[in-house]
Amino acid sequence: MIEGCDKAEWKPGSKYCGNACRAFGVILQLEPACLLCETFPKMDKSYFCSASCSNKSLDNAPVLLSVPAGHQALRTVTDQWTKEWKHTPNPPQIRFMWLIVQNRSLHNAFEAKLQAIDASHNFKAERMFPANERRRWHGTKRECTVGDPGTTPTGFCKSPTCSMCIVMQRSFDKEKSAPGSMFGKGVYTSGTSSKSHGYIKQVAPSRYRAMLLCRVLAGKAKKLTQADHNLVAAPAGFDSVRGVPGGGLNYDELIVYDNNQIRPLYLVIYDST
Ligand SMILES: [Zn+2]
Ligand SMILES: [Zn+2]
Numbered sequence: 001m002i003e004g005c006d007k008a009e010w011k012p013g014s015k016y017c018g019n020a021c022r023a024f025g026v027i028l029q030l031e032p033a034c035l036l037c038e039t040f041p042k043m044d045k046s047y048f049c050s051a052s053c054s055n056k057s058l059d060n061a062p063v064l065l066s067v068p069a070g071h072q073a074l075r076t077v078t079d080q081w082t083k084e085w086k087h088t089p090n091p092p093q094i095r096f097m098w099l100i101v102q103n104r105s106l107h108n109a110f111e112a113k114l115q116a117i118d119a120s121h122n123f124k125a126e127r128m129f130p131a132n133e134r135r136r137w138h139g140t141k142r143e144c145t146v147g148d149p150g151t152t153p154t155g156f157c158k159s160p161t162c163s164m165c166i167v168m169q170r171s172f173d174k175e176k177s178a179p180g181s182m183f184g185k186g187v188y189t190s191g192t193s194s195k196s197h198g199y200i201k202q203v204a205p206s207r208y209r210a211m212l213l214c215r216v217l218a219g220k221a222k223k224l225t226q227a228d229h230n231l232v233a234a235p236a237g238f239d240s241v242r243g244v245p246g247g248g249l250n251y252d253e254l255i256v257y258d259n260n261q262i263r264p265l266y267l268v269i270y271d272s273t
């Protein structure tokens, strides 16, 4: 209820009398706003206020939706960023964050893969998320300034070599992995934000740097401490490879060998120093 409004709840259990007061709940910062309309409070466990806003974002995909300061998602990501920054100096400040909404076919292929991996093993019994989903960092080349202040929802650049814009629009392609990579031909991510920072490359002048936080379906992960350059698929009986520190590796890595086991989730923009 909004203070000063004496109208009855719109229906029992709803907090407001109607749309005017719902919107007021956002203006008064009582509740986080829908990332699309930026007008009404978001639903639980969703970025959006309604199925309509969720569908509209997919209709317009690929798009970038600004995650405002104070949003729970931004706090969670900032915590993960800070906790997993293992190099000196201290972690740079995250300034902006964007939700990456990809088209329905990419969205559906990922969901199908999630269901398939989850059905293959009882992850729940091991207290894991469905399909052992993890959030992992990926640093890559940004030729433009996408994500910096002034970015529009469709502000991807047109360069065929801007990895950042290509991945955000079309997702990852394991064929693009660098030849001779430690665990073969796959898509590489890390839980260590400062390790992924070592892979970014900023081309256009900017006072900011950009990194991706990804959804990765680790499934059953094979732990490896030594390089195996010839891998083109996860070892038999496994869905991914976890490079574990020790041996030849200083920081953790998670590698998937199926393009549908990974999607970029957030574009994270942080200070260059
Ligand atoms: Zn009211
Ligand atoms: Zn909305």
Ligand SMILES: [Zn+2]
Residues within 6 Å of the ligand: 142, 143, 144, 145, 146, 156, 157, 158, 159, 162, 164, 165
């Ligand atoms: Zn670009």
